[in-house]
Amino acid sequence: MTLESIETVTEQRRHVHAYIDRLQGEQLSAVHGLLEAMLSPLDRRLVLAALDEEPVTPEDFVAIQAGVASLDAGHGVPMEEILADFGLTMEAFDNMPDETCIAKPGRNG
Numbered sequence: 296m297t298l299e300s301i302e303t304v305t306e307q308r309r310h311v312h313a314y315i316d317r318l319q320g321e322q323l324s325a326v327h328g329l330l331e332a333m334l335s336p337l338d339r340r341l342v343l344a345a346l347d348e349e350p351v352t353p354e355d356f357v358a359i360q361a362g363v364a365s366l367d368a369g370h371g372v373p374m375e376e377i378l379a380d381f382g383l384t385m386e387a388f389d390n391m392p393d394e395t396c397i398a399k400p401g402r403n404g
Contacts, residue, residue: 318326331339351359365371378388 315326334342375385378384
């Protein structure tokens with residue numbers, strides 16, 4: 296993405312916000328429905344999720360840096376281990392409806 300395209304997107308966002316601020320009742324409801332329909336179920340949940348305002352501790356920062364370094368080195372955590380942390384198996388994960396998952400291995404997310 297170029298600086299010019301970023302400025303264009305930023306300008307478009309400002310315009311959209313200004314337009315929305317001018318809408319009345321039914322018009323606002325219509326735009327709300329349109330925007331909601333354009334977003335995936337995950338994006339809709341993320342938009343409405345509370346922000347985590349807990350500060351990052353020094354221990355958190357060290358753990359994050361270690362994770363990034365591990366990924367940069369080509370290492371990772373096996374999917375089975377991640378799922379086990381949530382009490383799931385690969386079979387249970389594979390049988391979940393698509394809309395409950397961000398992305399499944401081997402599928403477009």
